[in-house]
Amino acid sequence: MSELLSGRDHMGVLNAGSFGVSSVTNSLSDVHSSFPEPTTGEGSRSPTPGLTAAFDPGRFHDGAVDIVSRLTTYLGDRSVRGLDLLDPAVLLKAARGLMTPERQRIADFDADRVNQIVDLYTGTGIPVYSPGYMGRQFSGVVPLASLIDLVGSVVNQPSSFYEAGQLPSVAERLMAEELNRFIGWNRDRFAMVTTSGGSLANLTALLAARDRAFPQIWTRGTGGMSGLPAIAVSEEAHYSVTRAAGVLGIGERQIVRLPVDRAGRIRPDLAGPVLDEAHRRGLRLFCLVASAGTTSMGAFDPLEELAAVARRHGLWLHVDGAHGASLLLSDRHRDRLRGIEQADSLTWDAHKMLFMPAPCTLLFYRDGAAARGAFRQRASYVFDEEPDIYSAYDSADKNFECTKRPMIMPLWTVWSVYGPALFAQKIDRLCAVTRQAYRMIDAEPDFAVVHEPESNILCFRYRPDGLEPATVHRLQLEIRNRIRDGGRFFISKVDIDGVAALRVVVMNHLIDADHLAMLIAEIRDIGQRVLRASAAARHDQRNGSYS
Numbered sequence: 001m002s003e004l005l006s007g008r009d010h011m012g013v014l015n016a017g018s019f020g021v022s023s024v025t026n027s028l029s030d031v032h033s034s035f036p037e038p039t040t041g042e043g044s045r046s047p048t049p050g051l052t053a054a055f056d057p058g059r060f061h062d063g064a065v066d067i068v069s070r071l072t073t074y075l076g077d078r079s080v081r082g083l084d085l086l087d088p089a090v091l092l093k094a095a096r097g098l099m100t101p102e103r104q105r106i107a108d109f110d111a112d113r114v115n116q117i118v119d120l121y122t123g124t125g126i127p128v129y130s131p132g133y134m135g136r137q138f139s140g141v142v143p144l145a146s147l148i149d150l151v152g153s154v155v156n157q158p159s160s161f162y163e164a165g166q167l168p169s170v171a172e173r174l175m176a177e178e179l180n181r182f183i184g185w186n187r188d189r190f191a192m193v194t195t196s197g198g199s200l201a202n203l204t205a206l207l208a209a210r211d212r213a214f215p216q217i218w219t220r221g222t223g224g225m226s227g228l229p230a231i232a233v234s235e236e237a238h239y240s241v242t243r244a245a246g247v248l249g250i251g252e253r254q255i256v257r258l259p260v261d262r263a264g265r266i267r268p269d270l271a272g273p274v275l276d277e278a279h280r281r282g283l284r285l286f287c288l289v290a291s292a293g294t295t296s297m298g299a300f301d302p303l304e305e306l307a308a309v310a311r312r313h314g315l316w317l318h319v320d321g322a323h324g325a326s327l328l329l330s331d332r333h334r335d336r337l338r339g340i341e342q343a344d345s346l347t348w349d350a351h352k353m354l355f356m357p358a359p360c361t362l363l364f365y366r367d368g369a370a371a372r373g374a375f376r377q378r379a380s381y382v383f384d385e386e387p388d389i390y391s392a393y394d395s396a397d398k399n400f401e402c403t404k405r406p407m408i409m410p411l412w413t414v415w416s417v418y419g420p421a422l423f424a425q426k427i428d429r430l431c432a433v434t435r436q437a438y439r440m441i442d443a444e445p446d447f448a449v450v451h452e453p454e455s456n457i458l459c460f461r462y463r464p465d466g467l468e469p470a471t472v473h474r475l476q477l478e479i480r481n482r483i484r485d486g487g488r489f490f491i492s493k494v495d496i497d498g499v500a501a502l503r504v505v506v507m508n509h510l511i512d513a514d515h516l517a518m519l520i521a522e523i524r525d526i527g528q529r530v531l532r533a534s535a536a537a538r539h540d541q542r543n544g545s546y547s
């Protein structure tokens, strides 16, 4: 390291010379002496003791010991818990009570206050490590990932430029190579950028796709174009895709919806005719967005067939694999993404099925040159006209963000320490438990599964015989809310074919058959109580109206 540092010093001197400083002045100290020294005011004084103390490493250490011990207890809590949803006004008051009233001077460090903030933080929100949590697509993270996230916060190396984040930039390259082995693109041509979330990745991919079809839009906009740019998406596409279209100026009428089957997968046999019809309407389609793991049901579109459709229509194929791309790591489940190698771009959220702290998304492009089409800009303060060995690792020309968290570090570290099998095993377990949930629920006469799970998302309804569809809908919503209020499980809900369904997302490898049986019993219990209460209310109403 010392050699490296002395090398840098040496280069520093050389650089000063190469900018011609020495030709104007004799030394750098001459440069300094040409500016008046501040004699009075803030700059001439030492930092105040309070300022120095706030940055004191010893204080960091002591604070860390307290916080880590609290987090260790939090991580060790295996109790079955859902969400303890507080009245925001109550939480606001509690949080306000933790803010120092000091305004004039820097307040003294108060370990108690910090510990209370940590307790409030861990005690509120979804308990993502509990087997009672089955509701969303993020999860408890691999604990090592959190520790590296802490390192990232201390060293603060934003990752869009090599010179600002050297190791993160290299780690991005390594992680891209590792994951691309599962995608299968030409290793000399593909590219990857990290983005803060799948929504931003989908937007970025659409920009690149649009640039390939209409390179003039970046400079001239859409004015004067014959026909409007349009995209084709699944009826089940995540809202971030159509939102991205809106951001790009693609109106609702330019979004062509591709019909899906009962499992929520695009029907390739119907996609062709729908696209032909869109062409006839004068729309200028440039991208087909498929999903690898839809949000509602975790369905995987048939990528191989859709790639053929996209090719026939000259469309960029973007695969939104925010949820399901991670199945590529599993020998058992990889086949769901058959055909991925024919896509043009892929969104892959590591904060979903790779169990990383959010956000951490990887956006892959089959053709790295196309990736640069998303943003065609110059900015002399950051982009170099003459690329060098360092800027080859910059990603700012390909991603929306300038300052960006070095989000790859937790993923790369966990991958480096444990290897890919950790992810594969966890994914396999989650999918197996979801299948078990499917079998258990399917065997219950008063429950109805909506689909066979393709991954770790399962939708079903509590629907004893004889209920009207409107009642079924309201019943699921009521059950979902009461389960949340009960505080033992946290599940979600989604409308399928216009009728609400209960939705579990199995993200915790500790969930087992006992937890599933408890959940089923709780749903039944609540469902029956709701139905009894509404029958009693109807009865009272009838009696009341007779009197």
Ligand SMILES: Cc1ncc(COP(=O)(O)O)c(C=O)c1O
Residues within 6 Å of the ligand: 137, 196, 197, 198, 199, 200, 238, 240, 291, 293, 294, 295, 320, 321, 322, 323, 349, 359, 361
């Ligand atoms: C299929 C799919 N795409 C995109 C997104 C958006 O990703 P993010 O929440 O990381 O912005 C989600 C989020 O749930 C998703 O399920």
